[in-house]
Amino acid sequence: MNEISKTLAPQTRRKLKVKPTTTGDKVFSGVTSAAASIAFILVTLILIFLFIRAAPALQNQGIDFVFGSEWDPDGSGVMQIFPMIWGSIVIAALGVVFATPMAISTAYLIVFVMGKRASNIATTLVDLLAALPSVVLGLWGLWVFTPVGEGWGQILNQYFSWIPIFQVTDVAAGFRSSPFIAGWIVAIMIVPIITSVTREIFSQLDRDLIGGALALGGSKASIFRQIILPTCSRGITGGVLLGVGRALGETVAIFYVLDLSFEINWSKLLEPEGGAVASLILARFGEASSEEVSGLMAAGLVIFFITLIINFLANGIVARSKAGTR
């Protein structure tokens, strides 16, 4: 220590931090910092609000709130939301299964096939789909899509009922209001998200890789399967997870096309009953007692955390998807 301080004369380090000096810079930096903190503060406040309102229910119900399957706030006072959580997961999974091939195909066409003008138009149209209010989509789902999806469900049940997921307890009850139909509605809602992430990833792909594959005798199909998809898979997965986050939080659209039930529906996709946490809140909130409101807030908190975890995963995966890009 002493040796060193003898040989090295002590120096004062300069601070290299750049501070705004002009009035314009100061105002700009103040405004941006304030705007940036608002988002953070809001999320924190909402979380605190949810915690306070949810606390009584969480205290009363304990861990069974998440893992039990009974909802009787006015009688026994028991509130358990597992069928809703499970239903949300089933519908989100269905949505992803339906939406991902659509989204990847759309992104492929936009980036690799269409001319500039056509791809601009297609991009705008797909983004418009994202701007559609979900209540509109829900009503469309109820009036227009449900009869169509019902037909598809019937066909699946008729020919594939040897696969357990396509069985129903009562054919006569029809195929409306099922997770299958809700899955399609959610798929339409998340196609724009997955498409836009995939489009971005595709357009960052090094075109020389495609040129190289073409020069080696690749066909459009083999280049897509062997080069484009593997190189972009991480980014696409991230986009899909963002879609899952959106699907889990979906409320109104599902509310219109699904019959909520606390009889847990593990895997019967065509059965006219299912669950969705956010839709439960919408369905019950209007006439809920203060105890039930607390339970609904707790349900909101649960879906908030599930979505948060998935978004974290998605961001992590997208951020690490740099291989093979320009």
Place this chain on the structure above:
Amino acid sequence: MSQTTTAATMHTEDVSVWFGQRQVLDKVNLTFPSHQVTALIGPSGCGKSTFIRTLNRMHELIPGAGLAGSVFLDGGDIYGEDVDAVDVRINIGMVFQKPNPFPTMSIKENILSGLRLSGRKINGADEIVETSLRRASMWNEVKDRLNDQALSLSGGQQQRLCIARSLAMNPKVLLMDEPCSALDPGSTRRIEETIKELSSQMTIVIVTHNMQQAQRVSHQTAFFLADDNTPGGVVEFGPTEMVFKNPQDPRTNDYVNGHFG
């Protein structure tokens, strides 16, 4: 797999290219004899990279590109009605300006990628990998790490991997579009040595900005030039020594002596 390939003679007849309304190449007539290296030189924008892409139908990637004239490989027009572009590209390999190994694949998988992409059966994968890497003179460097990611290689090694990847298809012709422009002098020298070795086995066409390189590796040279607002074309074509030492056209003389470009 045999070491030698049946080299092919290639020639073009009145090849012209348009991008949309703009003509970028005008009636190029060149012959690429087998076992010879032909260098295409000329200033930027003279159409030489466009031209080399017509030799394996790669310009089909570019929307709005149009072509007139013919390209013959061993007497057959590669743009013939019943000719499949995929077959053309299998016979005519291509190496690009920037090394472009497939990032998700290992060294070995990169070598076999052409066979997989074109849906060919792979008999004796290990032998194909070894032969191809030997022909690109990099077997000894990578034989113990064939399953490493291709991106773990240096830039020069990546480019030689791309050459080896093309060689695995056993092409009759190898097209190289400024293959050394992104590489350091040491890697450039090694690629030039590889080109010389390969020329005994196949027909090679190389686009280069480096006139010393053209003189070092090529047997014959074509000088491309595009005057202001006119499509590019061949000003002079002949044995490399003639083109550089005793050019017939004054514009060639100016270019090879560094007066412009």
